[in-house]
Amino acid sequence: MTTPILHHYPMSPFAEKARLMLGFKGLAWQSVYIPSVMPKPDVVALTGGYRRTPLLQIGADIWCDTSLIATVLEHLQPGPSLFPEHLKGLARIVAQWADTDLFWPAMGYTLSPKGAAAMFANQPPEAAQAFAADRGAMSAGMTRLRPGDATSAYRSHLRRLANMLHEQPFLLGEAPCIADFAAYHPLWFTRVINPAMAGILDATPGVLAWMDRMAAIGHGKPSKLTSTEAIAIAAAAEPAPLPQEAFQDDHGIALGSRVTVAAQSFGTETTEGTLVAATRTHYTLARTDDRAGRLHVHFPRIGYVLKEVKA
Known part of the structure; x- marks a missing residue:
């Protein structure tokens, strides 16, 4: 398994949420410091436009928003659980x-x-x-x-x-x-x-x-990485195969369509790509960057807006 990479900066509150969750899971992870304000060219190379902090990178997969990052960490390391069954x-x-x-x-x-x-x-x-x-x-x-x-x-x-x-x-x-x-x-x-x-x-x-x-939970086992190194890791990888999850079509937008995804409010910069998955919990867009190569960028459904790009 590729070591998870967190793109963050020290004073970001949502990044502290992610850092503590990594610590709770006892995971080794790589730490990439990003600017707290724009411009963020290395972030945009990975996301295509989304600029909120933090991001979680696993190879050529980019996971946006800590609510979705929490779910990813739960899959990587099921115990102790962030989501107790009852x-x-x-x-x-x-x-x-x-x-x-x-x-x-x-x-x-x-x-x-x-x-x-x-x-x-x-x-x-x-x-x-x-x-x-x-x-x-x-x-x-x-x-x-x-x-x-x-x-x-x-x-x-x-x-x-x-x-x-x-x-x-x-x-x-x-x-x-x-x-x-x-x-x-x-x-x-x-x-x-x-x-x-x-x-x-x-x-x-x-x-x-x-x-x-x-x-007292702490931040787990971070090691430092540069954003240039993180982009090189993405470029050398391929997005992970998408799991066989049901397509939930709430918009009348077919898989394979050109779409944008943006946050509903606060940091509403759009990411454009090809819709390759729309499960009950998240969207996945395929996109290509000159430096980072072919990527899958993932967003939660809640709090985000999906739109078709009309020709």
């Missing part, structure tokens, strides 16, 4: 809530004007300006919470997490699952990346204790 549906629902309804208030609070000033205090002004401009472009068309509204929502969500942890060490029981990894990373961003804003967590000591348990 809690599978609930765990996914809580994780989806955490990645959206919890994530955005956490970011709105932590990156408020006060928070941004603290986070970029020791960096040149251009760094803060570039970050703000990049994220502004990524969120074009989104309704973003104002700092006061984000703070109120964040406090409420933290109390709900505290309630879930009242008589158990993890959100859904005695062991962590996908719900814990999804809920942890926005809070990690507040506590670790911008500690000047971490006081909001003090009102929920049970949540802080849970965060300590999550942090």
Whole structure:
């Protein structure tokens, strides 16, 4: 099996979710640092346009979005499970809530004007300006919470997490699952990346204790790789054979059609390719890049928009 490659950067909250999941699985993986803002030519060479962080690469297969990455890791290493059998549906629902309804208030609070000033205090002004401009472009068309509204929502969500942890060490029981990894990373961003804003967590000591348990999982066994080396690995490989999963046609778009896939909101850059799979959980696009060769790029169905490219 080709060693999984995570394309990420240190302060990315969703990358921390992926790093911890790799640690939970005890997997050896290769670590490629990518820029936190555009341009990202090596990322786009692999994805064809998608630029959100992180990406998981296995040979010439590129997996986008941590919800899909979690499923891939579960197949690579079934135990310990991110999706306990008796809690599978609930765990996914809580994780989806955490990645959206919890994530955005956490970011709105932590990156408020006060928070941004603290986070970029020791960096040149251009760094803060570039970050703000990049994220502004990524969120074009989104309704973003104002700092006061984000703070109120964040406090409420933290109390709900505290309630879930009242008589158990993890959100859904005695062991962590996908719900814990999804809920942890926005809070990690507040506590670790911008500690000047971490006081909001003090009102929920049970949540802080849970965060300590999550942090103790660690990141597994990473080794460093350059993005040039990762692209060379893709170019030297062929996409893995697609499993025999049923074609779920919800769009009237046939396999073999030229299509685009893009996130519904935030970072809506499109990836164009040939639709080679549309299962009940994800889409797969085949595309070719001058440097990376023939690739399969995979996206989850939930949170993404599939469109046919009309001739």
